[in-house]
Amino acid sequence: MDSIPANRRFWNQISSSYQHEHDPRIGAAPRLWGMYAIPDAHLHALGDVTGKRVLELGCGAGQWSRSLAAEGATVVGFDLSEAQLTAAAGAMGAARYPLVQGAAELLPFAAGSFDLVFCDHGGLSWAPPHLAVPQAARVLRRGGRLVFNTASPWFEACYDDTASRVTTTLHQDYFGLNSITEGRGATSYQLTYGDWIRTLRGAGLIIDDLIEPRPDPGTPNDYNRTDPPDWAHHWPAEMLWITHKP
Ligand SMILES: C[S@@+](CC[C@H](N)C(=O)[O-])C[C@H]1O[C@@H](n2cnc3c(N)ncnc32)[C@H](O)[C@@H]1O
Numbered sequence: 001m002d003s004i005p006a007n008r009r010f011w012n013q014i015s016s017s018y019q020h021e022h023d024p025r026i027g028a029a030p031r032l033w034g035m036y037a038i039p040d041a042h043l044h045a046l047g048d049v050t051g052k053r054v055l056e057l058g059c060g061a062g063q064w065s066r067s068l069a070a071e072g073a074t075v076v077g078f079d080l081s082e083a084q085l086t087a088a089a090g091a092m093g094a095a096r097y098p099l100v101q102g103a104a105e106l107l108p109f110a111a112g113s114f115d116l117v118f119c120d121h122g123g124l125s126w127a128p129p130h131l132a133v134p135q136a137a138r139v140l141r142r143g144g145r146l147v148f149n150t151a152s153p154w155f156e157a158c159y160d161d162t163a164s165r166v167t168t169t170l171h172q173d174y175f176g177l178n179s180i181t182e183g184r185g186a187t188s189y190q191l192t193y194g195d196w197i198r199t200l201r202g203a204g205l206i207i208d209d210l211i212e213p214r215p216d217p218g219t220p221n222d223y224n225r226t227d228p229p230d231w232a233h234h235w236p237a238e239m240l241w242i243t244h245k246p
Contacts, residue, residue, distance in 0.1 A: 003179075003187040004080065004103045007126055010186035011081035019061050019087050025222055026060075027091070030067035033120055034149050034238045035223045036215035043211055045147055045240050049073035052115040057104050057148070058122020062088030062097075069095035073116075076100055078107075080126070104132040111141045116140075118147040125150045125188050128179075129199050130241060137203035140245045148204060148241050152212070153177060155224075155237045156190050165225040166237070196241070205243040212236035 009020075024030060031040035040046050050072040056065045059077035061084060075097040079085050085099045102108050104123030117136045119125075124132050136146050157172045159165075177190040191199060200207055211237045215221075215237075217230040226232065 001016065001103075001131070002106055004105065004127070006185040007187065008080045010182065010184050011079075012083040013184065015061075015081060015083035016089055022222060023061055023063065023087075023091075027063040030070070031064070032211060033240065035121075035151075035221045036201075036213065036219045036232060036237070037222075038213045038215060038219075043213060043240065045149075045211055045230050045242060046116070046118065047145075048204075049116060053216075055107075055109070055114045055117045055136075055139065056122065057107075057117055057119040057124065057132070059088055059099070059119075060084050060122070060125060061091055062099070062183075063091075064120060065097055066091065066093050068094065069093075069097040076109075077105075078102060078123070080123075092209045100215075103127060104135060106131075107135045107139050111138050112141040112144075113127070113139050114141065116147065117144070120149045121151070124148045128189050129191055129196070133199050133205070134203040137205055137245055142245055145242070145244045146200075147240070149213075149238055149240045151190065152236045152239045153190055153192060154235050155232075156180060158231075158235070159224075163227075166231055167227045168231070200241065200243055204245060206246050207241065207243050209240075209242040211240035211242065213238050213240060 028227050049068050052073050054073045054075045059065045059079050062077045065075045065077040077099045104127035157174050160171045180188045217233050
């Protein structure tokens, strides 16, 4: 729970500049995943959401939530930062959906409330997974799915803090990734592949797939510099976990 106040402050502080820089690309089309804005139509991670109760865990300005609401899902946009939720409220389209403020570490929803819990670099990147994964599993109904995209351990281990870029050299200790200092006191989280599997299985989830999105050479990354520029075509920059509650 320790990182909640600092992460809330961090996202409140950067919300406006973050949206100014990234919203045009994140919000350009429905269902775009991650740093390389890869369409879900290519990855087939989320499936049909029509009529489903959906929780976006760390919805930011709601680019995903508003798309899914427009497709006929009953969506709740959930986020720690009031500035991010204000941005989501301002960008809400014709399909209205509720916004709730809170932390992925302690979800204010009854058990079994959702058919789908998902996020794209949201609560499962910014809350300790050993707390956030069991919470997500709890609010899913039996048969419901938890789908989420985060940076990969490869990406984190190859991140050169001094040069502020991802390279082909290992810079961080793979076994020591755990919590990652993001500046201004904020923290994001990463696990080894083995610890992700144990955390998901420990919360009672079945792992159906691990999609490693592979952008085509030349696909821009608007968040991080990489060396070489097509780094993510050669190594997995992100990982999309597809799981369900039996
Ligand atoms: C990178 S954004 C993800 C949102 C959107 N998919 C995007 O790409 O902009 C991360 C979001 O997670 C939210 N967040 C950070 N810590 C959180 C927590 N503990 N619980 C829920 N949301 C959190 C932040 O406020 C922020 O809006």
